[in-house]
Structures are given as structure tokens and as C-alpha cells.
Amino acid sequence: MKIATYNVNGVNGRLPVLLRWLQEERPDVVCLQELKSPDDRFPSEAIRAVGYEALWHGQSRWNGIAILTRVGEIHETRRGLPGISDDNQSRYLEAAVNGVLIGTIYLPNGNPRPGPKFEYKMRWFEKLTEHARSLLDTGLPVVLTGDFNVMPTKLDVYKPERWVDDALFAPEVREAWFRLVDQGWTDAIRMLHPDETIYTFWKYLRNAFARNAGLRIDHFLLDPSLVGRLAGAGVDLQVRAWEKTSDHAPVWIELSDI
């Protein structure tokens, strides 16, 4: 089963790119972030026309996440994190799909740091970590994936020295990441590619993609029961070069069948 995550930066503005990528790569399950669409404008018909059922949790203008599948049904298990009011920021959606519990995440950016947005990011991270603990305790196969807005190590940042005060790379944010991962999760990309420079985001500015001045902020976390099934992982870099593309590229993992 191939599972992908893609921060589309506007699902309606990005629709041609999204549909082309779905048709060319045919991932089985897809998590989307930054829909920037209210629920009643989510393009479910266009997505269904290329073979995918969808579950979405949008809001006007900002945030928003979705889970797509072309294998079986989507059984929603949660929208919004426990302990975080989800009334005005749609950032977490969870569903059982094809025998795996999938939580998709759009973790707050947190800039500027310090400030209320950074405090919100840290609070959100804490609540995610609490919920992740409860997911591990179920013993079910679980994938947590999406835009975590954190570069875990300096290998994940072009020019790390420029990012140490930023809300995506500040020490306390990386510490929060490792508090989460050290519960027993596996960073799937790093497990298969421990030493490679791998980025998933490049600013639109200054020709950043052509210079490979990027960040690795879109991640897959696997619970222990899934680690043995991890058969591949990568980034669909070609998509980032298309016209009217997102500033993120799609990221994927392959899980072998049981």
C-alpha cells in the first residue's frame, strides 16, 4: 500500500497539479494539507472522477486537511485533536483505511517566535503528543503523516545556522519532535535514507527549488507494528517543477502487504 502526503497550498488553485499527480503516481491513500477551502467548496467530484473517495475537514482561507483513498472505504475516527478547540483551525483528521489508522496533521507554523502563534504551536504539539500516546496504546497499526512544520535535525535544513531562531527549527521545537518520536514512532524517511539530503519544501522565492535550498518538514511516523512492512519511501520531486505547483512536493511510503 502506497501512502502519500502532500501539502497542496490551496486544493482548488492546485487542482490540475493534484489530479495530474494522482493519475500519474496512483498512490493508494493520500493525505492533503492546506486545503484553503471551505467544506462546501472541496473538489470532491473532480477527485472522485480520477478514482478517489475523500474525507475532508476544511475551513475558509486557511488550514484544512483531507484523506483520499482508492482502496476501500474511509472510516472517520476523529476530527480535531482532543484538548484543542478545532472550531477555527482545521488541522487534524483521522480515519481507518484499508486496515491502517491514518492521522493527518497540519501542525501550526508558529512564527513569529516568540509570540502567541509560537505558544499555540507548542500547545498543539503537546496535545498531539498526548494523543499519539493513546494511539500507540491501542496496539493498532498507525501512520501519523503530514506537514509537521519542524525540521528534526540539521540534515533536514539548507543552511541550518540561518534557522535556529525560527519556529520550524528552534531547539524547543526539535525537542518537542523528539519527545513525540521517542514514544516509539519511526521516522520512515530517515529509517530508509539515514544520511541523505532529502527536502520536501522549497520557498517560491529566489529560485529555491533549482538551488535545492529546501527543508524536510513533511513526515511519516510509523507505529512499531508497521516498521517491518516499510518497503520504500521517497519524494515526488518532479511535481515541484510543474507549472502552478505547491511549494511542497508529495512524499510517500510503501507498506508491504501482511
Place this chain on the structure above:
DNA sequence: ATGCCATCAGTTTGATGA
């Protein structure tokens, strides 16, 4: 230190992003 570019709404500039 800032802008660099791009999304959205909706009318045109402002909030947001990373």
C-alpha cells in the same frame, strides 16, 4: 533586517505562510 513569491477572499489590499 527586509523583501523576495504565492495562497486565499473578493475588489485590491491584507493575513498568512516557512
